[in-house]
Amino acid sequence: MNILVFTKxxxxxxxxxxxxxxxxxxxxxxxxxxxxxDWDNYSVEEAVRIVxxxxxxxxxxxxxxxxxxxxxxxxxxxxxxxGFLIDSGQVxxxxxxxxxxxxxxxxxxxxxxxIIFTGVQSEDDQFGAVGxxxxxxxxxxxxxxxxxxxxxxKDHVVVRRELEGGLQExxxxxxxxxxxxxxxxxxxxxxxxxxxxxxxxxxxxxxKAADYAAxxxxxxxxxxVYPAKKGGATMLAGELADVCGQLLGILKEKGVCQ
Amino acid sequence: xxxxxxxxxxxxxxxEERNLDSIGLGALLGKETVLLAPDGAYEINEKLVDTVVKxxxxxxxxLNPMNMGKILEQVFGARGKPDYILFTQSSSGxxxxxYTAGLYGFPVITDVSAYDKEAGVFLKSYYSDKVFGQFxxxxxxxxxxxxxxxxxxxxxxxxxxxxxxxxxxxxxxxSRTFVEYVEEExxxxxxxxxxxxxxxxxxxxxxxxxASYEELAGxxxxxxxxxxxxxxxxxxxxxxxxxxSGKTVKPKVYLAMGISGAFQHIAGMKDSDxxxxxxxxxxxxxxQYAHYGIIGDIHKVRDKLKEIAKA
Numbered sequence: 116m117n118i119l120v121f122t123k124x125x126x127x128x129x130x131x132x133x134x135x136x137x138x139x140x141x142x143x144x145x146x147x148x149x150x151x152x153d154w155d156n157y158s159v160e161e162a163v164r165i166v167x168x169x170x171x172x173x174x175x176x177x178x179x180x181x182x183x184x185x186x187x188x189x190x191x192x193x194x195x196x197x198g199f200l201i202d203s204g205q206v207x208x209x210x211x212x213x214x215x216x217x218x219x220x221x222x223x224x225x226x227x228x229x230i231i232f233t234g235v236q237s238e239d240d241q242f243g244a245v246g247x248x249x250x251x252x253x254x255x256x257x258x259x260x261x262x263x264x265x266x267x268x269k270d271h272v273v274v275r276r277e278l279e280g281g282l283q284e285x286x287x288x289x290x291x292x293x294x295x296x297x298x299x300x301x302x303x304x305x306x307x308x309x310x311x312x313x314x315x316x317x318x319x320x321x322x323k324a325a326d327y328a329a330x331x332x333x334x335x336x337x338x339x340v341y342p343a344k345k346g347g348a349t350m351l352a353g354e355l356a357d358v359c360g361q362l363l364g365i366l367k368e369k370g371v372c373q
Numbered sequence: 374x375x376x377x378x379x380x381x382x383x384x385x386x387x388x389e390e391r392n393l394d395s396i397g398l399g400a401l402l403g404k405e406t407v408l409l410a411p412d413g414a415y416e417i418n419e420k421l422v423d424t425v426v427k428x429x430x431x432x433x434x435x436l437n438p439m440n441m442g443k444i445l446e447q448v449f450g451a452r453g454k455p456d457y458i459l460f461t462q463s464s465s466g467x468x469x470x471x472y473t474a475g476l477y478g479f480p481v482i483t484d485v486s487a488y489d490k491e492a493g494v495f496l497k498s499y500y501s502d503k504v505f506g507q508f509x510x511x512x513x514x515x516x517x518x519x520x521x522x523x524x525x526x527x528x529x530x531x532x533x534x535x536x537x538x539x540x541x542x543x544x545x546x547x548s549r550t551f552v553e554y555v556e557e558e559x560x561x562x563x564x565x566x567x568x569x570x571x572x573x574x575x576x577x578x579x580x581x582x583x584a585s586y587e588e589l590a591g592x593x594x595x596x597x598x599x600x601x602x603x604x605x606x607x608x609x610x611x612x613x614x615x616x617x618s619g620k621t622v623k624p625k626v627y628l629a630m631g632i633s634g635a636f637q638h639i640a641g642m643k644d645s646d647x648x649x650x651x652x653x654x655x656x657x658x659x660x661q662y663a664h665y666g667i668i669g670d671i672h673k674v675r676d677k678l679k680e681i682a683k684a
Contacts, residue, residue, distance in 0.1 A: 126500070128500040128501070128503060129501070129575065129633060129654075130576075130653065130654050131654075132654070132655075132656050133500060133503045133504055133656075135504060139507075142499070142500075142504055208506075209480075210471070210481065211474065211475075211478075211480065211481065214475065238500075238501075239499065239500060240499055241483075241484060241498060241499065241500075241501070242483050242484075243467050243471070243483055243484075244467070244470070244471040244474065244481050244483055245471075246471065247438065247467075247468055247469075247470070247471025247472040247474070247475060248471050248472070248474055248475035248481070249475065250472060250475065251442070251471075251472045251473075251474070251475025251476040252475045252476075256439060256546075256548040256549045257438060257439070257468070257472055257549070258468070258549065259464070259467065259468040259471070260464045260468065273552065275555060276464060277464055277618055278384070278463075278464045278465070278618075279463060279464060279617050279618060280617075280618070280619075280620070280621070281556075281557035281611065281612075281614075281618070281619060281620070282554060282555070282556065282557065283554070283555040283557075284551060284552075284553070284554050284555065285551075285552040285553050285554075285555055286549055286550065286551055286552055287549070287550050287552055288548065288549045289547075289548040289549070292548075292549075295468075298601070298602075298605045299601070299604060299605035299606075302606075302607060331512070333479070333480030333481075333510060333511060333512045333513070334480045334481070334482055334508050334509065334510045334511070334515075335508070335509055335511075336506040336507065336508055337492070337494050337507045337508070337509050338494075338506075338507045339499075339504050339505070339506055339507070340496070340504065340505050340506075340507060341504060341505075342502055342503070342504070342505060342658065342661070343487075344661065345661045345662070346661075347660060347661055347666075348648075348650060348660045348661075348662075348663035348664060348665055348666030349664065349665050349666070350660075350665075350666050350667070350668065351665055351666065351667050355669070355673055355674070355677050356677060356681070358667055358669070358674070359674060359677040359678050359681055360681060362649065362665070362667065362674075362678065363678065363681060363682060365626075365647070365649065365665060366569075366593065366626060366628075369625050369626050369646070369647050370625065371568055371569035371593075371594070371595070371625050371626045372569070372593050372594060372595075372682075
């Protein structure tokens with residue numbers, strides 16, 4: 116079983132204050148740390164587990180700048196055999212353009228695969244669309260929101276898809292196929308700094324995005340804006356003890372705490 | 374013909390409430406609204422759209438993105454291509470939207486939460502609602518997925534009921550087939566019944582901290598719940614998850630600690646009587662939905678709360 120896994124280096128913005136530059140031209144990420152996209156971490160883990168059990172190889176692929184090599188090393192440390200970087204220089208916002216680039220790359224380089232994994236979404240743009248577009252333009256069956264892979268057979272896989280409210284559906288999909296992996300599907304293994312250092316001895320191949328058909332972007336960002344302010348909360352301020360006292364007062368007032 | 378096609382979502386015989394947001398955006402777009410729905414006996418308020426097209430396909434066939442591609446081919450054949458195709462921002466809606474965009478080479482914008490008619494741009498969240506991009510689409514009907522709760526106020530009743538049409542279903546593909554639904558395992562705790570929830574998120578940092586929040590919940594007589602990252606990391610069981618893929622809760626008090634407030638989480642708790650958020654990030658989206666907020670270190674707040682409450 117050969118599995119291609121896409122992994123992306125994303126800005127870790129959870130605890131960062133983001134600033135929009137100029138008249139809304141860009142989001143300033145110059146002071147923000149970067150990390151592997153959470154969803155891709157789960158995807159790499161899932162692919163490696165399948166290959167460890169059934170044989171085959173995992174190839175990790177990243178689209179991005181040279182810095183993205185770091186998520187490839189990470190994937191190799193987790194058990195991927197190869198790491199391919201498609202050096203795109205700039206960010207491709209349009210999931211369509213990204214999917215076209217991936218298809219063109221796989222075709223031209225004749226990369227063999229049985230299953231393609233993508234994360235359900237990436238933490239930065241949260242499009243959640245690359246896997247679906249890719250499946251369609253490659254003429255492959257597709258499933259998103261995969262929270263469990265129950266069986267991997269020669270010509271099909273049986274997976275569980277996450278729906279809403281705790282419900283799941285089990286579906287059968289013929290291979291080759293594209294699956295988008297949901298967070299929480301497994302417990303990704305710990306990757307040590309030593310492991311990543313060792314992984315850097317495995318050669319990662321670099322390809323130039325310009326060598327492949329990227330397709331024209333169908334959507335564009337006209338402007339970046341901050342979220343519209345709603346009512347907002349009444350902020351409790353003061354010394355820690357004072358703030359906590361106020362909080363307990365609210366709980367008492369609401370009748371949930373003595 | 375100029376129209377907006379609303380691909381509605383019906384699951385287990387229920388016309389999902391979030392379809393109202395697609396209908397609302399359809400109305401805002403100012404086009405004729407054509408609502409697509411599968412066969413079945415469920416209720417639709419037929420005054421909300423101009424036309425309802427029922428496809429003679431079973432629900433599970435209709436929900437399969439690959440079959441939807443074939444069904445849409447028939448719709449386009451009968452009425453021409455629409456100006457917009459609206460799906461729900463949900464597990465199946467997003468899946469089908471992306472696949473449809475790929476099949477037909479249409480532009481796609483997901484998680485649309487606002488529309489600026491004058492500028493003709495759609496707002497889409499980036500970085501968990503910290504900023505939004507104003508997007509424009511070109512080169513074909515725009516495929517959009519519509520964030521639940523964003524547009525339902527614009528879904529107004531028209532004077533007359535919609536024109537009702539039926540359409541033959543497309544033959545189902547065999548490369549992806551529905552097997553069965555899998556229900557969540559039963560749990561002894563039902564967080565939807567709790568009057569007071571203490572909910573923890575990614576901000577707690579690591580698993581070792583969970584026990585101490587459990588202790589705080591005990592002291593305050595609250596039930597402990599969590600947001601998606603905490604459940605994904607297996608720090609709390611799935612039955613304790615608040616959000617669209619977990620439980621929707623409406624307690625008297627919802628105390629959120631270290632939860633930034635992804636929209637999927639907000640959707641699961643926004644109707645609580647009183648929301649109190651503690652987060653070190655002053656820009657965390659949750660403060661927009663909370664009634665009371667504290668900007669600060671959640672561990673320090675936790676320890677101080679315990680100390681005062683025990684005294």
